[in-house]
Amino acid sequence: TQLLEQSPQFLSIQEGENLTVYCNSSSVFSSLQWYRQEPGEGPVLLVTVVTGGEVKKLKRLTFQFGDARKDSSLHITAAQPGDTGLYLCAGEGSSNTGKLIFGQGTTLQVKP
Amino acid sequence: DSGVTQTPKHLITATGQRVTLRCSPRSGDLSVYWYQQSLDQGLQFLIQYYNGEERAKGNILERFSAQQFPDLHSELNLSSLELGDSALYFCASSPPAASGGPETQYFGPGTRLLVL
Numbered sequence: 551t552q553l554l555e556q557s558p559q560f561l562s563i564q565e566g567e568n569l570t571v572y573c574n575s576s577s578v579f580s581s582l583q584w585y586r587q588e589p590g591e592g593p594v595l596l597v598t599v600v601t602g603g604e605v606k607k608l609k610r611l612t613f614q615f616g617d618a619r620k621d622s623s624l625h626i627t628a629a630q631p632g633d634t635g636l637y638l639c640a641g642e643g644s645s646n647t648g649k650l651i652f653g654q655g656t657t658l659q660v661k662p
Numbered sequence: 663d664s665g666v667t668q669t670p671k672h673l674i675t676a677t678g679q680r681v682t683l684r685c686s687p688r689s690g691d692l693s694v695y696w697y698q699q700s701l702d703q704g705l706q707f708l709i710q711y712y713n714g715e716e717r718a719k720g721n722i723l724e725r726f727s728a729q730q731f732p733d734l735h736s737e738l739n740l741s742s743l744e745l746g747d748s749a750l751y752f753c754a755s756s757p758p759a760a761s762g763g764p765e766t767q768y769f770g771p772g773t774r775l776l777v778l
Binding site: 580581583585590591592593594595598600638640642649650651652653654655 | 664666695697704705706707710718720752754764765766767768769770771772
């Protein structure tokens with residue numbers, strides 16, 4: 551069974567601080583996605599990484615896929631209150647059907 | 663707005679009852695996925711349909727069933743409801759992926775089910 555473990559589960563920081571969220575597995579994933587979910591809404595895709603070692607940037611967010619495609623990280627620079635939300639990593643299962651396996655999520659609170 | 667619609671937004675029912683959740687995918691998307699999100703289990707994949715056919719199955723209970731209709735909308739049926747079935751149920755849709763690459767899933771706003 552493929553599992554994804556996210557850490558930390560909860561993070562409360564001040565505006566302007568940097569943070570990193572980790573997503574780890576013992577399994578190899580063909581691709582890994584990061585989502586952000588706000589209360590009362592569905593997850594919204596932020597990025598998809600496919601190649602081992604790949605780095606993608608989305609404004610102040612930097613996503614990295616591990617060389618072995620078993621782990622990923624999300625780094626936020628100079629966090630803002632608008633970054634508050636639940637961040638989820640999701641890996642595409644080995645069956646290549648599009649079935650996603652989600653991590654438990656990281657709840658981020660950025661205080662002004 | 664992802665373009666995926668789900669109804670109803672909220673549902674309150676009693677144990678032992680049966681409910682139907684409805685999902686309309688984005689225009690042109692052939693795949694529909696159902697997920698359950700609870701506090702203790704996180705977001706769990708239930709089942710996927712592609713153009714009317716079941717394509718993949720996850721941790722879906724036998725009391726739950728789904729189908730996708732010719733107009734591509736999908737329904738998730740939950741029966742003999744238990745307290746533990748209280749959760750957010752999300753539908754997602756995706757267009758065909760290019761050259762076998764990863765599919766992008768667009769999530770609906772969810773249906774919040776409360777079983778009393």
